[in-house]
Amino acid sequence: MPRVALRDIRKRFGTTEALRGASLVLEPGSVHALLGENGAGKTTLVRALYGSVRPDAGVIEIDGRPVEIENPSRALALGIGMVHQHFMLVPALSVAENLVLGEPGSAWLPRARLRTHARELCERFGLALDPDATTDSLPVAQMQRLEIARALARGANVLILDEPTAVLAPSEVDDLLGLLARLRDEGKSIVLISHKLEEITAVCDRVTVLRAGETVASRPLAGLDSHELGRLMVGDALPPPGRPPETEAGPLALALVGLRASGLAGIDLELRAGELVALAGIDGNGQGPLEEVLAGVRALDAGEVRVLRPPLALLPGDRQRTGLVLDLSVEENLVLPEAARGGEPPVFRAGIVIPRELHQVATEAIRRFEIKASPEDPARSLSGGNQQKVSVARALRARPGVLVAVNPTRGLDLAATAAVREELRREARAGTAVLLISTELDEVLELGQRIAVLFRGRLLPVAPDAHTRAAIGRLMLGEGAE
């Protein structure tokens, strides 16, 4: 009998269906890989098991009996523990204190008892941890062990790890995989969310693949090669309906020369006027640092960004945090870059706003980009799609020679997505050099005349005849990187 079974789980957030009938079955003494693209629903599915997301429909069974998991404490009581990407530890407390935190009666344990108790726990699970160390002084790998130890101390039989190796150095990864194998041999069920093929093949015995909220495969890992896994993850659907713009490449507009920074291991790229180049890749492979370098908010360790056809305008990937000032109005957001340059005419004269001109700018943008808002509305009151259109309008106001768009349609509905993509095509046709950085493979295929894959801070070029989901999917998993 399986230890845990999630069957036909459905979950909707607002208008997006995160899970559309996802299933996951865990056997005792097994390490189970959960694989899928960004946004495929992996995190939502394990959160349903951990009780931090309530499914709209579906059944969760533990040892054959259906259960309701209302919250994480209920999950813990049922023997389900989770190691989060962002550790849930109290930094100022010692290792021993964090270990017993939340255990009934632990607040009254004398210090010496606490320490021996913690030491026993660490020994039992074979974890080398100093009980007296202050948690925030620990290296990341040790914090992760502490999280694992805490879940085990609470009696977890099922351990969920959400991309645990993203924060680890290669040697630490081996230690972690060794630990997971040991726990498996003790009979624990482990769910490992990972994008890294070598880790999956090293330690996992089964794999479940999610695509767009659905389980598309669940089978033993034996006999699957990386080609097959990549195909399972991204599917072999027909090329998407939209096509890259057909434009002639003009003179050189942007040159990235050997960019190195934390998270970037040497990026070289040339972009010509009228070209639309797309960078695919799984999140966390350098997208964030590259965006920050191009936005001018992160210093380079080495290399150079040459903008030969200025200005460079950026469509930031996080429109709520970096794209817009949500509590300023639509019109104020539109002219903020001009204010940053000291108040340029016609909207500003001698540094003072000309209200008529400001209103004009906003009503034009609202009409051209079909933004559903009035100029004085705070950006916060707009829907995600309309916020993104404001962001697009602002980037294009600068009449850029180079336009960089980072995940420009993330979280948008179909109509807004189509509108934003068409805008990027139109810019390329108008002679702008457009660089798209997107974790969505369909978007990359639909827009990119040339495609490269970001993997561990490097660019892997994709041959022009290999613009297929399967080929790019393999590169995204790092095949051929070494």
Added chain:
Amino acid sequence: MKLLRALVQPLAATAIALALAAVLLAAIGADPFSALAALAAGGLGDRIALENTVVRMGPLLLVGLGVALSFRCGIWNIGGEGQLYAGALAATALVTRGLGPEAGAGSLGLALLVGAAAGAGWAGIAAALRVRRGVSEVLSTILLNFIAVLAVAWAVHGPLQEASGAYPQSDAFPDLARLSVLPGLRRVHLGLVLAAALPFAIWVLLFRSSAGLRLRAVGLSPEAARYAHVSPERETTRVLIISGALAGLAGALEVSGVTGRLFENLASGYGFTAIAVALLARLHPLGVLPAAFFFAALATGSGAMQRVAAVPSVAVQVIEALVIFFSVSFALPKAGAK
């Protein structure tokens, strides 16, 4: 309609605070109605009371304006007191030592400018510490307060002490360096007209200029501002300097318009009450006008309340505290929203 909505919360906070103050006054055995009536009469009751209130309002208005501006930029300048003292000290040093008694008519304007510059410089230290070394401006401005207040104490016991050496105070300002009292009035001086005009100028700066848009953007979201090529560091420095200049000007106005010389405890506590003024005004430059008037009236009326109703004047500090408490409890506006 918008104005009405903006007024509801500060008025409600004040009303609740006064009601609670009445209960407290009754609890210490005073007649709350006669005490509050004495407070009102002492602050607003006749021409002399009104003039005293308006004179007190000057520094509260200017320092409060600077506080409101810096809070809008997400900068917690608690150093109004020190910046005011720095302005008063610099203006006095210039008038009594730098220029000498035979200085011409320009000395007044020069004194006000030097006072504002000194306040700006004093706040500029906090700006430099924050931008270069990451020192919280809350900490540095509070500590700079102590230095400025003690520097004034040292100056009036030492280099700036009056020629006769009788008291720890500076020489009196010559007439040419004093702000004249408005015709027909006893105490209200020309500087207060300037002070009353500044909220309108700051309103234009904050809501109708590119500089104001930048500093509000930084206050609301430093990251989004940076992505729009606004430098939070530069805006932080600017706003602290403007805020310090306003407080420094308040100090210079106080010595050249009200006291006529520098001494210890020149304007004790004004820098702190000004924070309450800015909060009650909900960080709006025009709201600072009535808020400063209200706190000035409370301070002026407290003496009368003590005489008439035998209530200790410190009770007024309790009322001030209650007003602050309730105006802060009603949610403050987001730092940069209109």
